Each structure stands twice: as C-alpha cells, then as structure tokens.
Amino acid sequence: MIGIYSHGRSYMHLLDPRTKLALMVGMGLLIYSAQLPALTVLLALVLLLSRASGLPYTRLVQGLRPVLVFFSVIFLAHLLFTPGKPLIEGLVVPTVEGVTTGSVLVLRFILLILYTSIMTYSTSPSGLNYALTFFLRPFGTFGTDLAFMTGTAMTLIPGLFREKDTITKAQAARGYKPRGMKGFTALVVPLMNRSLKRVDELSDALESRCFHSKRRYYYYRQTLANRDYVAVGIYVVLAGVVLFVRFEARF
Amino acid sequence: MIELKDVYFSYPSGAVLEGIDLTVKKGEYVGIMGHNGSGKTTLARLITGLLLPGKGYVRVNKIFTTDSERLLDIRRSTGMVFQDPDAQAIGETVEEDMVFGLENLGLPVPEIDTRIEKYLDLLGIRELRHRNIRTLSGGQKQLVNLAAVMVMEPECIILDEPVSMVDARCRKMILQHIARLNHEGTAIVHITHDPEELIRCHRLIVLSRCRVTNQGTPHEVFGQLLDEKKMDVPAPYAISRKLGLSPVLTIKALLEELCRSRSGN
Numbered sequence: 359m360i361g362i363y364s365h366g367r368s369y370m371h372l373l374d375p376r377t378k379l380a381l382m383v384g385m386g387l388l389i390y391s392a393q394l395p396a397l398t399v400l401l402a403l404v405l406l407l408s409r410a411s412g413l414p415y416t417r418l419v420q421g422l423r424p425v426l427v428f429f430s431v432i433f434l435a436h437l438l439f440t441p442g443k444p445l446i447e448g449l450v451v452p453t454v455e456g457v458t459t460g461s462v463l464v465l466r467f468i469l470l471i472l473y474t475s476i477m478t479y480s481t482s483p484s485g486l487n488y489a490l491t492f493f494l495r496p497f498g499t500f501g502t503d504l505a506f507m508t509g510t511a512m513t514l515i516p517g518l519f520r521e522k523d524t525i526t527k528a529q530a531a532r533g534y535k536p537r538g539m540k541g542f543t544a545l546v547v548p549l550m551n552r553s554l555k556r557v558d559e560l561s562d563a564l565e566s567r568c569f570h571s572k573r574r575y576y577y578y579r580q581t582l583a584n585r586d587y588v589a590v591g592i593y594v595v596l597a598g599v600v601l602f603v604r605f606e607a608r609f
Numbered sequence: 610m611i612e613l614k615d616v617y618f619s620y621p622s623g624a625v626l627e628g629i630d631l632t633v634k635k636g637e638y639v640g641i642m643g644h645n646g647s648g649k650t651t652l653a654r655l656i657t658g659l660l661l662p663g664k665g666y667v668r669v670n671k672i673f674t675t676d677s678e679r680l681l682d683i684r685r686s687t688g689m690v691f692q693d694p695d696a697q698a699i700g701e702t703v704e705e706d707m708v709f710g711l712e713n714l715g716l717p718v719p720e721i722d723t724r725i726e727k728y729l730d731l732l733g734i735r736e737l738r739h740r741n742i743r744t745l746s747g748g749q750k751q752l753v754n755l756a757a758v759m760v761m762e763p764e765c766i767i768l769d770e771p772v773s774m775v776d777a778r779c780r781k782m783i784l785q786h787i788a789r790l791n792h793e794g795t796a797i798v799h800i801t802h803d804p805e806e807l808i809r810c811h812r813l814i815v816l817s818r819c820r821v822t823n824q825g826t827p828h829e830v831f832g833q834l835l836d837e838k839k840m841d842v843p844a845p846y847a848i849s850r851k852l853g854l855s856p857v858l859t860i861k862a863l864l865e866e867l868c869r870s871r872s873g874n
Contacts, residue, residue: 363701365739483701484708513701516743559696562659566689567699567761568681568713577708577721 370411375485436460640807643816694750748779
C-alpha cells in the first residue's frame with residue numbers, strides 16, 4: 359500500500375503536502391515514544407485518518423500482508439527471549455514482559471506503515487517531491503536531488519510488489535514451487551534484474567523529459583489553509599496527551 | 610535540424626552502428642526500418658543524447674550531443690516516445706505525467722494549464738486526466754506517453770516502435786496523431802520494423818547489419834526491398850506490383866487502382 363497514490367478530493371488529499379509530511383514525521387516520533395495505551399489511541403486515529411482520506415480499511419490492512427512474517431518473527435523473538443514472569447513452564451519460556459514488549463514493537467511498526475500508507479495514498483508524487491524539496495531546500499542542490507530521489511524511490515515501491523507477483527505467477531505457470539533458500543534466490547535474482555532495468559528506463563524517461571537538478575515544483579504548490587492549521591492543532595493536542603501519559607507513568 | 614556524420618557505436622558484444630550518415634530537416638517525416646537488433650533503438654538514443662557515439666558526431670540544431678553543457682537544449686528540441694508504454698510514466702496520474710516535462714521547461718502555471726487542456730483534447734484523453742496511469746490499458750498508456758512528449762512542443766519527436774505493443778484500434782489512432790503532428794510542422798523520426806507504419810513518411814531509411822542499406826521515398830525503398838527480397842513491404846504495394854498496376858501503399862488506393870484498371874479494360 360505504501361507509495362500507491364489515488365487522486366481524490368478528501369480532507370487528507372486537500373491538506374498541504376508539507377503539512378502531511380511534517381505530521382508524518384511528528385507521528386513517527388510520537389509512535390516511537392508511546393507505550394501500549396497511547397499506541398491504541400494512535401491506532402484509532404489511523405482508522406479515522408483512513409476514513410478521512412477515503413482509503414478503505416480492507417486495502418489499508420492488505421498493505422500489511424507482505425510484512426506479516428517479519429512481524430511474527432519480531433513478536434516471537436520478544437515473547438520467548440525477554441526475561442520476566444513466565445506465562446507457562448517449558449524449555450523455552452514465554453514471558454508476560456515478552457508479550458508486552460513484542461506487542462509494543464509490532465504495533466509501532468504497524469502504525470508506521472499505516473500512517474505512511476495513508477500519507478502516500480493521499481499525496482501525489484509531485485506533491486511529495488514538492489514537500490521534500492521544501493524541507494531539504496537549506497541543503498541546496500544536494501537537498502533537491504535527495505528530495506527527488508526519495509520521492510521517486512517511493513513511487514517505485516508498488517512496482518516492486520507488482521514485479522514480484524508477475525515473477526511468482528510466471529514461475530508457478532511453469533510448475534516451479536519455490537522452496538527454502540533456492541526459492542528465495544529464484545525470486546530475488548529476477549526481481550533485482552527487472553528492478554534495475556526499470557530504474558534504467560525511468561532514468562532515460564527523466565532525461566528525455568529535460569529533468570535537471572535545479573528543477574522546481576510549482577504546479578501543485580499550495581498555500582497553507584485553515585485545514586492545515588487545524589490538523590497541526592490536533593497533532594499538538596495529541597502529542598501533549600501522549601507525552602503527558604508517558605511522563606506521568608514514569609514519575 | 611538533426612545531423613549524424615559517420616557515426617559508429619558499439620556495445621561490449623560488438624558494433625551496432627557503423628558509418629551512419631543521416632540528416633533530418635525541420636518538419637520532415639523520416640521513417641527508419643530494420644530487423645530486430647539492427648541498431649534502430651540505439652540510433653534513437655544517440656539522437657537524443659542518451660548515448661554518445663564512439664566515432665563521428667551527432668548534432669541537433671548544430672549542438673553536438675557530446676556538449677554536456679547544452680544537452681538540455683537538445684532535449685528541449687527532441688522529445689522521445691519509447692517502445693514500452695509502461696517504461697516511461699514518471700507521474701502517477703496522467704496530469705502529473707504531463708506536468709513533469711512542462712515544469713522542467715520552467716513554464717508559468719497558466720501556460721502549463723493551457724497546454725495540458727490543449728493536448729488532452731487533441732488526443733481525446735480528457736476523461737483520463739486524473740486517472741492513475743497504471744490502471745490504463747496499453748494503448749491508453751502509449752497515448753498518454755505521446756501526450757506527455759507532445760505537450761512539451763519539441764521541434765522533433767523520435768518514436769521508437771510506438772505502436773508495437775498496442776491493439777489495432779489504438780495503433781491506427783496513434784499513427785493518425787503522428788501524421789497530424791507532422792502536418793502541423795513537427796519533424797518526426799519514426800523507428801519500426803513494420804513497413805505498414807511508414808507509408809506516410811517523406812523519407813525512408815533501412816538499417817541492416819549496422820549500416821544504412823536503402824534510402825529514399827517509401828515508393829523507391831519498397832521497390833528496392835521487393836526486388837532484393839530482403840524485407841517485407843506493405844501488402845498493397847506488393848499486390849499492386851504483382852498485378853502489374855502502378856504501385857500503391859494503401860488498401861484504399863489499391864482498390865481504386867483495381868477499379869481503374871477494370872474500367873480501362
């Protein structure tokens with residue numbers, strides 16, 4: 359789901375890309391500092407934002423599918439190897455602390471992915487490039503180049519998933535059943551090959567359309583509107599609550 | 610406006626082009642034909658400065674493609690449409706893709722708006738304006754690619770097998786747009802292996818074994834190819850020659866010739 363933009367006129371779509379990018383970074387910091395109760399509040403907020411951007415919940419959740427194995431490994435590792443009060447007796451002991459730590463960590467990853475998905479769903483690549491260029495402008499040409507590279511790399515992510523699907527289907531059609539490391543190599547090698555080809559083609563397309571480092575993004579430039587200030591206001595209140603809960607719990 | 614002189618180019622696997630001399634004048638429609646691997650795409654990339662010749666030179670509006678300082682001027686005057694419709698989308702939506710090149714040209718927003726409106730209407734893709742390019746059909750994608758290049762209004766458009774991956778209806782539509790574009794003064798370099806696509810061009814060049822082997826008007830070149838039995842020629846041309854009629858390039862002209870010869874008899 360990350361990197362897939364859909365044109366629309368929702369509240370999230372109408373927010374200035376700079377506001378969305380700044381809030382996404384801010385949400386990242388909040389997610390990093392929040393514990394379980396605050397994380398559930400942030401999860402509820404994700405669902406609200408998903409509604410506000412017109413992104414269906416099913417599509418939002420589908421975006422987590424490719425990383426489910428990764429999350430399971432993280433959760434299991436924490437469940438089994440965090441010292442603390444044992445849940446059951448056995449050779450490898452799952453602990454209560456392991457459940458908490460594993461849940462917090464996995465929830466943080468999930469929230470980061472979901473927030474990024476909503477952001478990219480409601481922000482066009484041009485808008486994203488504009489926002490990145492705006493924030494990286496103090497770094498001069500290096501900043502604008504970096505902004506463009508980041509924005510373009512984001513748009514390539516869905517292409518990678520599509521390529522992966524095509525390769526696995528092509529292999530399945532020829533009766534190949536991927537197993538273990540050999541199956542992994544059989545997927546990764548053609549995927550790398552096709553991705554590099556895609557990057558090569560994209561670079562030709564960019565050059566033939568007069569791309570240059572001093573490029574400025576202005577067609578989609580927006581001025582901050584009331585809705586942007588409202589969004590920032592909501593974030594400030596939310597951040598205050600999350601930080602208050604965290605520090606109150608500490609002292 | 611485009612001049613190639615004694616151009617040589619090789620890949621690690623061997624030479625692809627040798628001793629290529631070619632000129633394209635303003636407003637001219639030049640067709641380049643050749644089998645797979647004859648160096649057609651390499652030639653297109655050499656003209657736009659995406660590749661540099663090993664020997665000889667390529668000039669666009671008297672600017673050498675080796676002049677990296679002025680490469681942008683070359684790309685402003687030569688747009689390129691690639692073969693694969695999926696390989697050249699830069700923006701996510703049709704509008705974004707068209708805006709990309711115009712922002713690079715530094716045009717003001719009202720001018721960008723005017724041009725986008727104009728070319729969306731011209732190519733009949735207005736309803737696709739806000740559609741995600743990835744959700745379009747192959748033919749629609751290629752129309753969008755053509756629009757994204759046309760909107761930059763270059764003096765010359767290089768088309769590298771633009772209709773080889775689209776259906777018959779879109780193929781006809783795209784070829785009509787290309788002909789109209791040329792009629793309005795844009796020079797066209799149309800590269801393909803299909804002779805049927807090149808019946809409207811002013812000058813036809815055949816590439817074979819790294820070299821230009823035939824050059825002239827479509828009638829002259831197809832005549833030579835038919836005599837040499839080296840390459841396919843458009844079916845109406847072959848049929849009209851076989852029947853002893855004056856050679857024609859389209860089905861419509863062939864039918865007219867047949868009617869004329871029958872009424873003559």
